[in-house]
Amino acid sequence: MPPPAPPPEKSESEQTLDHIAKFVKLMPTLFEGGPDPLVVDSFMDRVKKHLNAMNLALDRLKIILVTYNFTGDAEIWWTTMSHTHNVDTITYDAFKKLFYEKYFLVPKKRKLKKEFDGLKQGNMTVTEYENKFTFLLRFMPEIAKNEEGKTEKFIEGLDFSIRPIVTVAKLIEYAKAMRKALVVEAKSKDRKAIKESYKHSRSMGAI
Known part of the structure; x- marks a missing residue:
C-alpha cells in the first residue's frame, strides 16, 4: 500500500x-x-x-x-x-x-527617575539594595545599556562602610562590583560577629 x-x-x-x-x-x-x-x-x-x-x-x-x-x-x-x-x-x-x-506616562517616568537618582543602600543589605536597584533600572534604559555607568551608579549608592573598598577595586562590570560588595559585606559581618563574641567572652570572664 x-x-x-x-x-x-x-x-x-x-x-x-x-x-x-x-x-x-x-x-x-x-x-x-x-x-x-x-x-x-x-x-x-x-x-x-x-x-x-x-x-x-x-x-x-x-x-x-x-x-x-x-x-x-x-x-x-x-x-x-x-x-x-x-x-x-x-x-x-x-x-x-x-x-x-x-x-x-512622563510623570511616572520622572517619579521613578527621581527615586533611582536618589537611591542609597541605607539600612538595606547589599542584596536588598541590588534588588531595588535592578527593579528601578528597568525603567532607565539609557543607564541600563551603559555597563560602566550602571556600575558606577550602583557603587555610588552603596553604604560608606562598603563603598570605598569596592571603589578602590576599579570595577567597570556590574556583576563583579555586586559580587565584590557582597564579599565586603560578608567580611564586615564576620568582623562584627568576632568583636561581639570577644566582648561577650570578656564580660563573662569578668563575672
Whole structure:
C-alpha cells in the first residue's frame, strides 16, 4: 500500500490562529491600559517571556499576539493606531515604542527617575539594595545599556562602610562590583560577629 498522504499544509491564517491559541494558553492575562508603570512593565515582561518561548521571528505575528490580549482602553487605543499607522509593516520595536509612549506616562517616568537618582543602600543589605536597584533600572534604559555607568551608579549608592573598598577595586562590570560588595559585606559581618563574641567572652570572664 502507498504511504498515507501528508496532511495539507495550513494556510497563513490557520497558522496565526494556532499561534494565538498557544499564546493565550501561555498568557491568559489581559491588558486593559492605565497609567500604572508596574502593571505596564509586568505585562510586557510576561509578553517577552512567552514570545521568546514560542521562538517567533515575524514582527507582525508578535504584534498580533500581544494586541490580541488588549481589552478596554488598550483595545480602543490599538484600533485607533491601526487607522494612523501601517500595522502590517510596523516593526515590533516600533510597536513597543508606541505602546510605552501611551502607557508609560512622563510623570511616572520622572517619579521613578527621581527615586533611582536618589537611591542609597541605607539600612538595606547589599542584596536588598541590588534588588531595588535592578527593579528601578528597568525603567532607565539609557543607564541600563551603559555597563560602566550602571556600575558606577550602583557603587555610588552603596553604604560608606562598603563603598570605598569596592571603589578602590576599579570595577567597570556590574556583576563583579555586586559580587565584590557582597564579599565586603560578608567580611564586615564576620568582623562584627568576632568583636561581639570577644566582648561577650570578656564580660563573662569578668563575672
